[in-house]
Amino acid sequence: MKIEVKDVSKKYKDTNALDNISFTLNEPKIYGLLGRNGAGKTTFMEILSGQILASKGQILIDGEPPFDNQRLTEAICLIKEGNNFKRDLKVKNVLRIYSYFYPTWDQELADELIAEYNLNLNAKVKALSKGMVSALGIIVGLASKAPITIFDEPYIGLDAAARKKFYEILLEEYESEKRTIIFSTHLIDEVSLMFEEVLILQDGKLVLKEEAEELRNNTCAVSGTVQDVEEFVKGKEVIQSKxxxxxxxxxxxxxxxxxxxxxxxxxxxxxxxxxxxxxxxxGA
Incomplete structure (x- = not known):
């Protein structure tokens, strides 16, 4: 599904969460959406998923806005850092609701993930540990098979082994059936090799959009005498020097x-x- 972001801004009182950003995501890939706290990542994901409206500009998915659009909301799954599920519902009821909502739902995969994370189907969401709530979000996100699947810090409370398993399963599912996966995380070193394209936001602006392989091949840290390094960097874009x-x-x-x-x-x-x-x- 083609995603077009056209001059999108979002203002909360006196704060610009997003400031006139524009770009296009043309094809199914694993995108890394990066930036510091307050950069505008979550706001962008909420507009993309049709949960809120932009103050200015628009996001179009295959030419249509996602807000109040059932066809598109059934094709987008956003798993946020927390508060994804009603706390008084049992896990099995949460999964049943999502299985009804997403026409692409894969119950076999959901069952495999339930066993993998040893999730108690009869427990209420409010009785789960942070790690188990994250596991539930991961199960919903992956089993939804939504053409646009968005993970916003989805692993809070999961230990390193559980996170590693999540990354492995995500890659396996992506390779077997391509979809657009947008992954926002602060644990960049753990997942950066998965990214096919990287977007970096800062203060609501897009400061970089680049193929990950191009980024790896065309940026480097060079060291030497001041004279030699200054000679080498002439005419090149320098990110930082010391x-x-x-x-x-x-x-x-x-x-x-x-x-x-x-x-x-x-x-x-x-x-x-x-x-x-x-x-x-x-440097922003």
């Missing part, structure tokens, strides 16, 4: 091979580090 005792390190758009051929030390920049540098106030 000097110490006659030596210099610069985070730059350029290839590792090119830097090494210039006699400099070079290595890739992890996406998490790149996000931090791009969203620092002075």
């Amino acid at each position: 000097n110490l005792a006659g030596m210099m390190t610069a985070y730059v758009y350029g290839s590792i091979e090119q830097a090494k051929s210039a006699g400099l030390s070079a290595e890739g920049i992890p996406i998490q580090e790149l996000m931090i540098y791009l969203t620092e106030k002075k």
Whole structure:
């Protein structure tokens, strides 16, 4: 499903949660939606899923707005960090409701995930631990098979082994049946290798949209003498640089091979580090 974001802004009183952002997601991929707290990620996901309206501009999915559009809301599943489910419902009733709502629901997958996470079907949501509530969200998100599936920090309370299992199952399901997956997380190092495209928001603005492989191949940290590094970065876009005792390190758009051929030390920049540098106030 094609997602077109056209000049979207969202204002809450005196705060611009989103500030005139525009971009297009053309095809099913795993997208990493990154940014610091307050960057506007959750607001964007809520507008995309049809839960709230933009103050200005619009999001179109296959040419239609998602708000108050049953055909599209049945094709979008948003799992947020918390408060996804009514606390007084039993787990089995939550799953039954979602199975009725999503025409693409995969009950076999839901049953496998229930067993994997050892979820008590007769427990009420309010009696579950944070980890089990997260597991329930993961089950709904994956089993929905929604063409647009959005995970916003979906793993609160899950230990490292349970998170790893989630990532593995998500990739398996994606490979068997492609869909648009938008993944927002602060544990970027854990999941960055899954991302096919990266979007970074800062203060409600889009500061980067790039294919993940291009990002990995075309950004690097170069180190050497101040003179050599300054010569290498001439005409290149420098993200950040620092000097110490006659030596210099610069985070730059350029290839590792090119830097090494210039006699400099070079290595890739992890996406998490790149996000931090791009969203620092002075560089945003």
